[in-house]
Amino acid sequence: MKSFPPARIRNVALVGHGGAGKTTLAEALLYCSGAINRQGRVEDGTTTTDFDPEEVKRGISLSLALAPFEHDGYKINLLDTPGYADFVGDVHAALRVADLAVFVVSAVEGVEVQTEAAWRIAAQLDVPRMIFVNKLDRERASFERTLDELREKFGAGVAPLELPIGEELSFRGVADLLTDTAYFYEGGPDAKGRATPGTIPDDMADREHTVHDNLVEGIVVADDDLMERYLEGETISPKELEDTLALGVDQASVFPVVCGSAVKLVGIDRLAQFICEIGPSPQRRPPVKVRAGDGETEIASDPDGPALAFVFKTVADPYVGKVTFFKTLSGTVRPDAQLTNPRTHADERLHGLFTMRGKEQDTLSEVPAGDIGAVAKLSDTGTGDTLAPKGTPVVVPTIQALEPALSIAIVPRSKGDEDKLMIGLHRLQDEDPALRVSRNDETKQTLLSGMGETHLSIVTERLARKFGVEVNTEEVRVPYRETITAQAEAEGKYKKQTGGHGQFGVAFLRVEPLDRGAGFEFVDKIVGGSIPRQFIPAVEKGIAEAMATGGVFGFPVVDVRVTCFDGKYHPVDSSEMSFKMAGSLGFREAMAKASPVLLEPISMLEVVVPVAHQGDVMGDLNARRGRVQGTESAGTGEQIITALVPTSEVMRYAIDLRSLTGGRGRFTLEHDHYDLLPSHLTDRVTKAMAESAK
Numbered sequence: 001m002k003s004f005p006p007a008r009i010r011n012v013a014l015v016g017h018g019g020a021g022k023t024t025l026a027e028a029l030l031y032c033s034g035a036i037n038r039q040g041r042v043e044d045g046t047t048t049t050d051f052d053p054e055e056v057k058r059g060i061s062l063s064l065a066l067a068p069f070e071h072d073g074y075k076i077n078l079l080d081t082p083g084y085a086d087f088v089g090d091v092h093a094a095l096r097v098a099d100l101a102v103f104v105v106s107a108v109e110g111v112e113v114q115t116e117a118a119w120r121i122a123a124q125l126d127v128p129r130m131i132f133v134n135k136l137d138r139e140r141a142s143f144e145r146t147l148d149e150l151r152e153k154f155g156a157g158v159a160p161l162e163l164p165i166g167e168e169l170s171f172r173g174v175a176d177l178l179t180d181t182a183y184f185y186e187g188g189p190d191a192k193g194r195a196t197p198g199t200i201p202d203d204m205a206d207r208e209h210t211v212h213d214n215l216v217e218g219i220v221v222a223d224d225d226l227m228e229r230y231l232e233g234e235t236i237s238p239k240e241l242e243d244t245l246a247l248g249v250d251q252a253s254v255f256p257v258v259c260g261s262a263v264k265l266v267g268i269d270r271l272a273q274f275i276c277e278i279g280p281s282p283q284r285r286p287p288v289k290v291r292a293g294d295g296e297t298e299i300a301s302d303p304d305g306p307a308l309a310f311v312f313k314t315v316a317d318p319y320v321g322k323v324t325f326f327k328t329l330s331g332t333v334r335p336d337a338q339l340t341n342p343r344t345h346a347d348e349r350l351h352g353l354f355t356m357r358g359k360e361q362d363t364l365s366e367v368p369a370g371d372i373g374a375v376a377k378l379s380d381t382g383t384g385d386t387l388a389p390k391g392t393p394v395v396v397p398t399i400q401a402l403e404p405a406l407s408i409a410i411v412p413r414s415k416g417d418e419d420k421l422m423i424g425l426h427r428l429q430d431e432d433p434a435l436r437v438s439r440n441d442e443t444k445q446t447l448l449s450g451m452g453e454t455h456l457s458i459v460t461e462r463l464a465r466k467f468g469v470e471v472n473t474e475e476v477r478v479p480y481r482e483t484i485t486a487q488a489e490a491e492g493k494y495k496k497q498t499g500g501h502g503q504f505g506v507a508f509l510r511v512e513p514l515d516r517g518a519g520f521e522f523v524d525k526i527v528g529g530s531i532p533r534q535f536i537p538a539v540e541k542g543i544a545e546a547m548a549t550g551g552v553f554g555f556p557v558v559d560v561r562v563t564c565f566d567g568k569y570h571p572v573d574s575s576e577m578s579f580k581m582a583g584s585l586g587f588r589e590a591m592a593k594a595s596p597v598l599l600e601p602i603s604m605l606e607v608v609v610p611v612a613h614q615g616d617v618m619g620d621l622n623a624r625r626g627r628v629q630g631t632e633s634a635g636t637g638e639q640i641i642t643a644l645v646p647t648s649e650v651m652r653y654a655i656d657l658r659s660l661t662g663g664r665g666r667f668t669l670e671h672d673h674y675d676l677l678p679s680h681l682t683d684r685v686t687k688a689m690a691e692s693a694k
């Protein structure tokens, strides 16, 4: 693909709720601009941007995909993003590099949960926004209803530039409010989405005039000079209106609304045109704030400045290796450029530069400021990293890490696959900042943590497809622990007399409960050499090992003081080994007599939900044995609830909260402390433990 100056580049993210038609719209834009010859369909798995086998199988987008195309002398770097909540990390990544977000909203479903979630992210990042009301050809589509919802949710900045001509089956074109012209799309498939201009149908002329006047008034208020001329009765030219509108878009104070159908190719060419004409070029965006040493400075999008690139996405390919997607923030990145990653201090050589349209690579001769490119085989650079010239270690604030919400435990299906599994997981973690891999030594499980069930099942599918490791998933075990509630004593005796050299050691032990979190304390009260000094550490070691391997119920033992107050030895048969055994046996016996109980982990849960859901969420927390610690307003109609909840009750909270709030809640969980498990639950836990050991 040839190189474009920054003024001719548009970085556009398609965002919105799952199924609104983003991928179909990306396909339509590529097709109408001539970048592809065939309009693929999501249902057939033939679209450009849903190319992953996992995406094809499910018919939904799972990760952001780049699809550049040319329109009218501009290069539009389209970023198709997933609408499903589990993959919101990629929406965030796309919005970090987009200069315009096009919200795709279905005229049937209207504004949905993820539309609002993406809006919040775009607002937070100050990304200019416009809206494409899609699916106007569908039954029960309504532009009016959708527009009302948009205004209600996103405010007075929402400004329609078009009205649909006809709706549902009779949807055939759009009326342009700036120029008072109708565009009809009735040329059939051969027209490839090209419109025929005409006059606005009589039956909608009145309405068109009203909306037109509203729009013009909405635009001219932003400019005193225009306002004055307008009030004096002058007709403001569409070009002038458009320029003023573009300023409002730049400032993310005006959100133009256009409409059409991605499947029927209605309004698609016009959307591309709007993107070029009123969409901000990278140069019109405010300079990027970067950290330089201890201070902060700003970097303008200047192709002649020092090269600076921001990595927003990494994809692990088992054959090509790692592909790194970046946006050049300043300067011009050329093949063989040598840049440094200030985070890892790695010197990276950017060999071949290319762009990708879906899965197809296309060579680039350079990636100037504002443009997006890709490079393969960087050694030590991941998503969110900055690449800067050696000696100028500036760092762009990284992509905010997502806290995983759900965990599963995985085991490789074939025994010898442990190493392959770890390599695969490591590589997948590289491309997916929302994925965490950890090992719990207490429960002896390898845990995979992510954003939700779909996310985690995609990860296991990818492990199999990309790295040839099949895994079984298990329920995550709760790391229960044991402790005692009374004092007890026991004699630990180890004696073996088989043939020649025997084994002999005796340790008298006393166990006492300690405060929560105190751990293990060993007290040596041996006097008069009843156990020789050199063997006392062995007694302690034996106890420690017994505690770790599990007490009466099979869980690790904590918060116990063990005092060794007497013992016996044999001058020939006693050894370290025999005292270790004595310690271990004595401890087990004393523990059993000391009223052992189970401890369960308690988590601190923080839930953010719309006020309307607060009652439901608190009621549900009660049912989970939760103790609400406080509630406070998060502003914007949301409430923050903090509660201490037994960890076992919130292992799948990600799924439960989603269904409880229709996806409108979010939460974080953090281990807080251990507490006594209510005795009526002990049976259930020990039974489950016995089951899982089978």
Ligand SMILES: Nc1nc2c(ncn2[C@@H]2O[C@H](COP(=O)(O)OP(=O)(O)OP(=O)(O)O)[C@@H](O)[C@H]2O)c(=O)[nH]1
Pocket (backbone or CB within 6 Å): 016, 017, 018, 019, 020, 021, 022, 023, 024, 025, 042, 043, 059, 060, 061, 062, 081, 082, 083, 084, 104, 134, 135, 136, 137, 138, 260, 261, 262, 263, 264
């Ligand atoms: N009738 C009609 N159907 C559409 C239109 N746009 C998309 N669809 C259909 O809506 C469904 C979802 O479309 P996608 O393009 O996959 O939606 P998406 O927004 O990419 O969904 P996610 O990737 O899951 O976020 C598909 O069956 C499309 O064929 C449209 O304009 N008209």
Ligand SMILES: [Mg+2]
Pocket (backbone or CB within 6 Å): 022, 023, 024, 050, 060, 061, 080, 081, 082, 083
């Ligand atoms: Mg999609």
